Amino acid sequence: MSIDIRTMPLMTPGQRLARGVCRHLRTLGFVAVEELVPSPGLRVDVMGLGPKGEIWIVECKSGRADFASDRKWQGYLEWSDRFFWAVDGDFPVDLLPPDTGLMLADSYDAEVVRMSPETPLAPARRKVMIQKFARHAALRLQALRDPGVNASDPWA
Numbered sequence: 411m412s413i414d415i416r417t418m419p420l421m422t423p424g425q426r427l428a429r430g431v432c433r434h435l436r437t438l439g440f441v442a443v444e445e446l447v448p449s450p451g452l453r454v455d456v457m458g459l460g461p462k463g464e465i466w467i468v469e470c471k472s473g474r475a476d477f478a479s480d481r482k483w484q485g486y487l488e489w490s491d492r493f494f495w496a497v498d499g500d501f502p503v504d505l506l507p508p509d510t511g512l513m514l515a516d517s518y519d520a521e522v523v524r525m526s527p528e529t530p531l532a533p534a535r536r537k538v539m540i541q542k543f544a545r546h547a548a549l550r551l552q553a554l555r556d557p558g559v560n561a562s563d564p565w566a
Contacts, residue, residue, distance in 0.1 A: 421517075422472070423472035423473070423498075424455065424470045424471070424472050424476070425444075425470075426516070426517040427455075427470035427471075427472065427496050427497070427498065427515045427516070427517075427520075428444050428455050428456050428468075428470050428496070429517055429518075430496075430515040430516050430517050430518055430519050430520045431455075431456050431468050431470065431496045431513060431515050431520045432444070432456060432458075433518065433519055433520070434513070434515070434519050434520035434521065434522075435456070435458040435466070435468075435520075438458075438460070439460060439461040440458040440459060440460045440461070440466065441458070441459050441547075442456050442457065442458045442459070443456070443457055443543060443546050443547050443550065444456055446542065446543065446546050447542075447546075448486070448489040448539065448542065449485070449489065451482070451485075452482055452485050452486060452489075454467045454468075454469065454486055454489070455468060455469050455470040455496075456468040456469075456470065456496070457490070457539075457543060459540065459543050463536060463540065464491045464492070465489070465490045465491050465492075465531060465536065465539050465540075465543075466490055466491065466492045466493070466494060466511075466526075467486050467489060467490040467492075467493050467494070468493075468494045468495070468496050468511075468513065469483055469486065469493075469494070469495055469496065470495075470496045470497075470515070471495055471496070471497050471501065472497075472498070472501075473501065474501075474502060474505065477495075477501075477505055477506070478505075487529065488535075489531075489535070489539060490529075490531070490539075491528055491529060491530055491531055492511055492525075492526035492527070492528055492529070493510050493511060493526050494510065494511030494512060494513050494522070494526050495510060495511065495512050495513070496513040496514075496515040496520060497512070497513075497514065497515065498514070498515065498516060499514055499516075509527060510524075510526055511524055511525055511526025511527075512524035549561055
């Protein structure tokens with residue numbers, strides 16, 4: 411299946427950062443999904459699943475106001491092995507907590523400039539997250555092939 415980006419809807423700044431992050435994660439051997447809900451009330455921008463089952467969450471922030479309005483990010487920490495912020499080169503990175511990971515990103519790629527500390531998930535939580543990741547990815551793929559499928563199905 412080929413996708414013509416000229417016919418795709420315009421992306422928000424955060425979506426452009428997420429695309430660059432997903433592309434970079436792929437170079438690291440990860441696969442990624444966007445907008446995954448690990449728990450009711452939370453929706454991560456990007457979740458990456460590594461070749462050894464490691465789970466990274468990346469929150470994409472397009473500016474100071476976007477970061478300042480995010481009150482939920484600490485709730486994401488318990489759902490991943492590593493947590494990162496992804497921002498563009500103009501973002502004031504001194505706003506970001508120093509004990510979190512940092513990626514500089516654009517629409518086409520990203521770079522890890524500060525590795526996140528590792529906080530390994532418990533095996534039971536890892537299993538739950540891998541299952542959520544798989545269901546989310548499968549539902550997104552099915553929705554691409556069948557426009558009648560609701561990609562935001564609460565059972566996914």
